[in-house]
Each structure stands twice: as structure tokens, then as C-alpha cells.
Amino acid sequence: MGDLADLGRLAVLVGRSWSVTELPGGLTNHNVRVVSTDDGEPLDLVVRCTSSDAGLLGIDRDAEHINTGAAAVAGVGAPVVEYRPDLGMLVIGYLPARALDDGDFTDPAVLARAADAVRRLHAGPSFAGVFDMFARQASYRACIAERGFALPADYDDHAAAWDAVRKALALEPPERVPCNNDLLAANFLDDGERVWLIDYEYSGMNDPFFELGNTAAECRFDDDLVEAWVAAYTGAPTRAEVARTRLQMICSRYGWSLWGFIQAATSPLDFDFHAWGLERYELAAAAFGHPSFTRLLEDVAHA
Template sequence: MSDLAAALARIPLFAGVDPADGPAITRLAGLTNVNHLVALGGERYVLRIPGAGTSEYIDRVAEERAARSAAVAGVNADVVFFDPADGLMVTRFVDGAVTMDPERFRDLAAVARAGRAFRRLHTTAQPFAVDFQLFEMIDEYKHLLAAKRAKLPPGYDRLQIEADATRAALAARPRPMVPSHCDPLCENFLDTGERMYVIDYEYSGNNDPMWDLGDLSVEGGFDGDQDAALLDAYFDGAPPPADVSRMVAYRAMCDLLTLLTDPSYRAHLDCIGAA
């Protein structure tokens, strides 16, 4: 039995669906997971088959809670089925939506819709099961690199000094943690032109709300006008200067986290190659 057939067999909604039925099932894009569009009874659904080994580092129980909470808030696509044993999931297909990318986010109206979606998520979703601890995560990556005797990237020491100062400044004026996406790649946004959806809650957690805005700004390569549109839409007016500063700080922290995770992955590959 193929992986697709085995997945369909586990989902009551798809009982009797033949994976060989080409018009009913279409393969979709995906980075670490395998996604299929399934048409059934006049409705369309997205079936996500989790990538091999992903449950080793993704808390599927926490993901289900976040995905369903975000869906109830009207930000995520409706969750029809979720198996926390491995992350097999079915969501309702968002009709009329396009997958966003940095080029599509050049439209300031789309940026504003993203800002309003974040606001709905942060203010109306029920709390998620886990917290996103940025600086603890950075410390863990550093320990991982040290354990593998991997060299830190050039210029990291200078960035670490800046990060320590940022860490102290943020801690001095903490913000309440709110349900946050935490991994807002452009491709995790679906835009209907009237409403923006934010999907894929594998790495979500309760977090400082300005992280999501700063991270999207980095992922989308936003300029000053885009940042202003995002903030203005999020706050429905002029943003508080303190929150603007937090967003800028988290932009820098996103760059630092990326700098650390890249050599972590290379070190992991080197370790496998030496085994």
C-alpha cells in the first residue's frame, strides 16, 4: 500500500477514496511534508502527510492545539482531521486564495491584510500549548554547535554582543506572551484579496507578538513602507514607538537565529557523513 493510500485509509472522511483517481487527487507543493489536494463530494481538502522523522522535533500535540485554535480565530484554514500520533492532517481548501511570496507582498494592501491576520491571531486565539523561548533556543543552538565542535560563523562574536544588549532591553520591559505563528514564511500566507490566512503551525507557540511582525519583515525582505503598512494595519493606526522598537529588535534576532541554524545543519550533515 502506498503512503497516500495508507493515509487516506486512516481518515473517515476519505473512506472509499481511490488514490489512483487522478482527477480527485492532485499533488501540491511542500517543503518537509507531502501535500495533496483531494476533491470529494463537491468540497476540496488539503491532505498533509508529515515528512519522515519530523515528529522527532515537532510536538504534534502542541501543533494540533495551535492549528485548531487559529482556525477558530478565523486565521488558519479549518482543521477537519488531525492525528497527533504523527501529524497527519486534513484542512479545508481555501478557495480563491493565492500562496504569497516576497513579490506578492510588494502589494501594501496584502501586507496590511497580513497585519490584521496577525492581530486576530494574537488577540482572539486561545493560548497555545507551548511557549516560544527565543533566547533559550539561541543558547541551545550554541551548545549544539559547541558539542559538535562546529565553528561559529564569521562576525558572530560581534552579533552576540548586540544580542546580549537586545536581550536585556527586551527583558526589562516584557510583553505578555500571546498565541503566535513564530515561523511566518511568505509561503505560509494564503491571500484571497479580501482576507489573509496564515497556515502551518508546526513551530508555533506563545510569544511576544512583535516577533511575528519582525520575522515576516525579514522573510519578505520588507522595506520601510512595507513595515509601516504592516504595523499600521496591526495596530489599526499609528503604532506605539516601543512596539516599533521591539519589532526592529526581533528583525535582528531573526537574522541571528538564521545565522546559527545554518551551521547547525551543516554540522549535523557532517556528523552523519562521519558515522
């Protein structure tokens, strides 16, 4: 686990004077901004310090390091300055931009900048590793069963619907592209001219529509905004592409809800992870039972 007392062991800070400011957010990291205060070359850095059990959550810190660098090459991520797995630290450049919130995406200009950043990421260098929410969900579910963690009693009642989604999305899947896979609003940084993407803990090669669906789910897009989001990304979305995005929203909520239940049982942070997971699970369960669910499966299957 990264310890701020070890900052002086970073090569970039040896022999330097600096100040430290806490950064908000970070449920699996402790993030700080480090700014030089001496007469040497100016430094403005973010140090990401590991602060949870990455193994249970399926986080590969080496892949995170590699993919953070690839995102920088793609022109959408902060440059990697130093990686110290022995200290549990990843050092990147500070990006002078504002983290978005959910409401910002209703601004068409912001939505367009965000979609442009996602397109550039997806067109960039390949990422280490593969992210598949169906495999991730199975791994998380097995972890919960093995350790006896609390889970909604009816979670497994949706296994057949979950499998139907898996089969529909597997019929003619798009080519996998480098994806962040965790683009909630706070991981979009907007400087007014362009958007940057941060936090590559769960990154890997994936269906690009999971990226779109995950953001739509995390940022609580309504139906109209989902369509606008897909249009901003594709230019002229097909009915199947919109349906794929909506199904991936369900995948995001059903799968990531288990992340919340694992965190509720293991994280030392004062945060209501169970409520976080339950909100996503209940939205997924409602979607499985909604009259439009069958139509979404058909629209994707008949692409």
C-alpha cells in the same frame, strides 16, 4: 515520517475515491491536496506529512495540531479534519486562496489584509506552548556544538550584542499572544477579501512584535515598509514599537540562521540550507554592527 501510501488509512478517506496533487513548499513537511472523485460528500483537503527530524528543530507536532485548531477558531486558519500522529499526518481543509510572495506586501491593500489576519490570530484562543527565540537559539546552538555541525566561524562573536537585545526586549515586554512565529510570505494566503495564515509548526505564545519582525525579516521589508507594516498592525505605532520590531527582525535572522545550519547537516532535501542560514546570519551580523543598533536598544529601553 508520513508516507503517502498511508493515505487510505485516514478515517476521512476510508471507503472513498480520491486524487492527489503535490503542493509546493514544505521544507519540513510533504504537503499534498486530496480531492474526492466519487459521489460522496465532496472533500477538498490538505494532508501535511512529516518529512524531517522534528526533534532537532524543536517541533512539537501535538502542539502544532492544537494550535492549528485554535487558529481556525480565531477565523484565520484552515479547519482541522483529522490528526494521525501514528502516521505522521495532519489533515486540514483546503483554502482556495493565493500564497503571497515578498513583493505583494508593497500593495497597501494586501498589507492591510495581512495585518488584520495577524491581529485576529493574536486576539484568538491561547496556544499550547511558548516560543522564545532566545531559548530556541540557545537550544539550536547547543545542538550544533554537540553534533559538530558547520557554523560560521564568527557566529559567537556577537554573543554580547545578542545579550544586549535580550535585555532590552525584556525590560517591559508586551503580553504574550498566540503567534505563528513562521509567517514568511508563503504562509499568508490571500483570497482577495481576507488573508488566512497557515503552517503552525513553530507556533506558541510569544511577543507579538516577534511575529511582526519575523515577517519583516523573511519578506525583506525595507525601512519604510517596516514602518508601514507596524502601522497596519497597531494603527498608530510608537517609536518604541517600531524599534522593537526592528530588534525582533535581528532576533529572527540570528536565531533562525541556526535552523538553516542544522538542516544543512541533516536534511535529505535538495535545498541549499547552508546558504539559507548564511544569508540570515550575515544580515543579523550587519545589523549588530550598524550605527543604528545602539539607538534601537535605547528606543526600546525607554518606551
